[in-house]
Amino acid sequence: MILRSSPTSPFGRKIKITLNVLGLADKVSVVLTDTLDPEDTIRQQNPLGKVPTLLLDDGTTLYDSRVIVEYLDDLAGGGRILPDGGTERYRALTLQSLADGIMDAAILQIYEVRFRTEDRREQKWIDHQARKVERGISSLNASPLPEIKAVPDIGSITLACTLGYLDFRFDGKWRAGHPNLVRWLASFSDAVPAFAATEPH
Ligand SMILES: N[C@@H](CCC(=O)N[C@@H](CS)C(=O)NCC(=O)O)C(=O)O
DSSP states (O other), X not given: OEEEEOTTOHHHHHHHHHHHHXXXXXXXEEEEOOTTOTTSTHHHHOTTOOSOEEEOTTSOEXXXXXXXXXXXXHHTTSSSSSOOSHHHHHHHHXXXXXXXXXXXXXXXXXXXHHHSOGGGOOHHHHHHHHHHHHXXXXXXXXXXOOOOOSSOOHHHHHHHXXXXXXXXXXXTGGGTTOHHHHHHHHHHHHHOHHHHHTOOO
């Protein structure tokens, strides 16, 4: 299988960590993708031109990260990082949705700066996205956080990737005033070596 991704993508990092904790890393080669390059073949593989995109050996293409995670969990036997059912499953999926949503809001702020010249930037839009990140981080810090395990569930993996992206692009400003999350991320990093191994660069 081929994973289209980039070293900075937090959504791609979700998949790299998933592959590692499920013991599937040797079944996938990562092919570097430049989503800004109109000549990059990613646009033929995924009309949205986004990473992560997974190309299966039979020619099937899977996206986005949530679909790829489901596929890989099934491939590994099922119920490994996506709990099979009940409260645990929906807690993990909802945490994935919240952490994905924070990533989306963070990425939109970066794209506003990347795609618009300074005089055309819309501060109200940037602030609107920044408030989503702040509310998400505060609510997570105030809630019970998932137990740390060597094979974490998809909620934990996504949360770690989101915090890692905020460290990478926003100088770790989220850390101030959110000690529970800071402690949680340090424990996650200790328990899951794939987190440090996939640090964005
Ligand atoms: N919902 C998607 C989001 C993926 C996404 O936003 N990827 C970014 C990189 S982190 C991307 O490819 N951006 C290029 C673009 O929007 O054109 C997922 O879960 O995979």
